Amino acid sequence: MTLPEYLRAQQARIDSELDRLVPPDAAPPATIHRAMRYSLMAGGKRIRPILCLEAARAAGHAGHGVVRAACSLELIHTYSLIHDDLPALDNDDYRRGKPTCHKVFGEAMAILTGDALLTLAFQTLAEVDCPADRRVRLVAELAVASGTVGGMIGGQVADIEGERQTPTAELLDTIHRAKTGALLRASVRLGAIFAGASEAELAALTAFGEHVGLAFQIVDDILDVEESSEVLGKTAGKDASQQKITFPAVYGLERSREMAAQECGLAHAALVDFGERAGRLRQIADMIVQRKS
Amino acid sequence: MTLPEYLRAQQARIDSELDRLVPPDAAPPATIHRAMRYSLMAGGKRIRPILCLEAARAAGHAGHGVVRAACSLELIHTYSLIHDDLPALDNDDYRRGKPTCHKVFGEAMAILTGDALLTLAFQTLAEVDCPADRRVRLVAELAVASGTVGGMIGGQVADIEGERQTPTAELLDTIHRAKTGALLRASVRLGAIFAGASEAELAALTAFGEHVGLAFQIVDDILDVEESSEVLGKTAGKDASQQKITFPAVYGLERSREMAAQECGLAHAALVDFGERAGRLRQIADMIVQRKS
Numbered sequence: 001m002t003l004p005e006y007l008r009a010q011q012a013r014i015d016s017e018l019d020r021l022v023p024p025d026a027a028p029p030a031t032i033h034r035a036m037r038y039s040l041m042a043g044g045k046r047i048r049p050i051l052c053l054e055a056a057r058a059a060g061h062a063g064h065g066v067v068r069a070a071c072s073l074e075l076i077h078t079y080s081l082i083h084d085d086l087p088a089l090d091n092d093d094y095r096r097g098k099p100t101c102h103k104v105f106g107e108a109m110a111i112l113t114g115d116a117l118l119t120l121a122f123q124t125l126a127e128v129d130c131p132a133d134r135r136v137r138l139v140a141e142l143a144v145a146s147g148t149v150g151g152m153i154g155g156q157v158a159d160i161e162g163e164r165q166t167p168t169a170e171l172l173d174t175i176h177r178a179k180t181g182a183l184l185r186a187s188v189r190l191g192a193i194f195a196g197a198s199e200a201e202l203a204a205l206t207a208f209g210e211h212v213g214l215a216f217q218i219v220d221d222i223l224d225v226e227e228s229s230e231v232l233g234k235t236a237g238k239d240a241s242q243q244k245i246t247f248p249a250v251y252g253l254e255r256s257r258e259m260a261a262q263e264c265g266l267a268h269a270a271l272v273d274f275g276e277r278a279g280r281l282r283q284i285a286d287m288i289v290q291r292k293s
Numbered sequence: 294m295t296l297p298e299y300l301r302a303q304q305a306r307i308d309s310e311l312d313r314l315v316p317p318d319a320a321p322p323a324t325i326h327r328a329m330r331y332s333l334m335a336g337g338k339r340i341r342p343i344l345c346l347e348a349a350r351a352a353g354h355a356g357h358g359v360v361r362a363a364c365s366l367e368l369i370h371t372y373s374l375i376h377d378d379l380p381a382l383d384n385d386d387y388r389r390g391k392p393t394c395h396k397v398f399g400e401a402m403a404i405l406t407g408d409a410l411l412t413l414a415f416q417t418l419a420e421v422d423c424p425a426d427r428r429v430r431l432v433a434e435l436a437v438a439s440g441t442v443g444g445m446i447g448g449q450v451a452d453i454e455g456e457r458q459t460p461t462a463e464l465l466d467t468i469h470r471a472k473t474g475a476l477l478r479a480s481v482r483l484g485a486i487f488a489g490a491s492e493a494e495l496a497a498l499t500a501f502g503e504h505v506g507l508a509f510q511i512v513d514d515i516l517d518v519e520e521s522s523e524v525l526g527k528t529a530g531k532d533a534s535q536q537k538i539t540f541p542a543v544y545g546l547e548r549s550r551e552m553a554a555q556e557c558g559l560a561h562a563a564l565v566d567f568g569e570r571a572g573r574l575r576q577i578a579d580m581i582v583q584r585k586s
Contacts, residue, residue, distance in 0.1 A: 023441060023442055027442060028447075028451070028467075029441065029447050029450040029451045029454060031450060031454065032441050032446065032447070032450045033441065036441075079408075083404055083405070083408060086401075086404065088399070088400035088401045088404060089401045089404065106381070107381035108379075108381045108382045108453060109450070109453075111376055111379065111381060111382065111404065112376070112446055112449060112450060114408070115372075115376060115407070115408075115411065115446055116440060116441045116446045118408065118411055118412065119411065119436050119439050119440045119444075119446065120436070120440060120441075122415040122432055122436050123432070123433055123436030123437060123440065125432075126429045126430075126432035126433040126436065127429075127433055131425075132424075132425040132426040132428070132429045133425040135425070135429045136419045136420075136425045136428045136429055136432075137419075139415055139416070139418075139419035139429075139432050140416055140419040140420055143412050143413070143415050143416030143419065144416060146412050147409060147412050147413060147416065148316060148322070148325050148326065148329075148409045148413075149316055149320060151412075153325065153405055153408055153409045153412065154321075154322050154325070156405060157322040157324060157325045157402070157405060158321070158322045160401060160402075161322060161324065
């Protein structure tokens, strides 16, 4: 199977598990379940859940149970997009090529929909099919990665406060490690923990997640400069217009491309002891650096 | 010790645990930690954590460990107030007698502060000092009580959609069972589960929580009609001006008062097998019905 075929198959597994996970449209109160499904099923690439599945496979788990744990990452990611897109934050009208949640359902419902997805993420992990001591680790891991201290929310705050500040390498590193890095790192760690990985395996997969996460963000910043809104499915060029701190702004485009390639190399190096079980993880790292949207 | 003295001592225990739980003001990014503390330390009555502590005591746990679990309820309650007060929702300028979170820190920060408190609630429960199988139950319990299906968010959505609808007894029951009832019910259940309560004890304490929760909401609705904003520390008379469905609107004031007293009686009846260990729970039920703010 080629990588695109393989990823489509994994996306389908994740989508059907998400469909089972979220209350049906018809369940009262219907509006919020429609809004949750609208944003969740908007055609995301499911990169975080897929990293989770592949990390579990690298650590020796090939079963179906981990798919549900992986879904918690997409619930968190989608909640963060809904809240980020709100008028008070990034004020974005389009996401994944569709009108944003608050454009369709109104601001009040978009706020509550984000809250609901966040809450459902933790319920999901508390109920996955693995021993209770692993489940509490999964919940704590996801909460820390999503939280204020070195986690996603902390990164968003630093990002908002970083606008119009001098773009330094140090500030850039702090923001991206937290804002997107922490959840990508947690994606592989959740898979590894679910699978009962050894400490050595967990450390290696964590390093992989950190390097892939950084590469992902560098490429995201480059694409925001280079690609059209049409290709991205969201408003392009927003970083510059909002004076966000980005890799191209700090290092220039050429050096940013070199850095992404370097992080990709380090991600490969972290997987050296996993052999064929990590074959797809290596391909995904390459794809993240080569992607055009 | 009189009940007011006892409650003040319990509030102090909870406040100092919350202080240990939330990252310090100075921890970067400082703004959100200041905002979290601003709303959390605004002088709440801590009724949910206290119900949790007393339920644990009734089920035989007299130690300190449960205080941290109890704090998760205040984190959820405070996040819901911050998001509820936003301009897109209730648009309230005052809460507990102080300017609301978004009036002080801005809308973007208030949204993220609510998200952060919600996230911290689950991290807290995942890390409390009790066996892992109980901890995953606590996480799932709180998530369901806060969620869309019969939980707090579901109740908020039903409440928003219920404005300007005909106020029927059935709609009122559905909204309040979810909007405030679910978290009050979860408050006693968290304490009971933490303490390792038997199924019979858990069922009795759950019944107590449901009756107390209903009494609490009836009295809240009555106070909104009868008391001034100054006494309540929040805008009074908002239910009527927003055409909310309330107990006085459906049943009238006199019948609402009778219903609150009846629920209080049922709450007492649920505790019949607990003897002196539930003494404070009984006093709290009485206080909830007799309170003036």
